[in-house]
Amino acid sequence: MSIRLLISSDSLRNTTFSCDSMGIHYDVSKEGDIVSIYRWESKSNQKVLVGQIQFHLVSLNLNDKVRIGENGEWKKRKDVLTLDGGNFIARTFEGNDGVRYKWKLHWESLQLCYADKDGPNQGPLLVYHRNILPGKESYLEIRDTSILPTLDNIIVTFLIMEKKRREFDETAAA
Template structure:
């Protein structure tokens, strides 16, 4: 991506689990050299820019909204979508790839482990 070498990186190295048991965080380094953390908050997948210790919690730079269904079954009333902050457009490729990895982990049940 973005002119980098064509070597493949295993997903376990691209997105790494950090921290203890609560909260579960997964870290990815963007193409911009900044570190981002994926976590589940309010039953949705959120991406935050890595905080400096002692700084207040920042607003997420990406939030995945799962599809909504009428009465929780049947037809979809709102399709799933991801809201991405415009400040991350320079590293969008790596963030989208990391989102796909995290969503697969969430669906497989391996997000927590």
């Protein structure tokens, strides 16, 4: 059984990710030059800060900063999402469960896989379905529920990777 996290808008700075049937809800909002990601905690009925991203205007600027968790320290993007071999768009990160994950591009769509088990026969753990038609929502399809405990990290890194993918598309089109 897969889970669909619906994405309310195409903006990476002001949107929501939600699956009402599972009680999953993330709010993404921009304040100044900081993008903040909050998870709604049903037990306390409050929003919990799960991460922040400081994007710089220059797309290839490696000075973008990321903070995971409410009390996490600011780190450079390249230290959170590390380059995976020679692939320009693929990046790996460590989830809060200690497992290494890899974001990769497959037919212009981001997919999340295990970094250490990546191979041609490994299916993705999560797939981004981007809809460009009016009235159709994009969504993240969670194909393996074992990643739910590290969903906070996945949402934060997804926002960074999707921004990178969009910049790559813009550069290729120019």
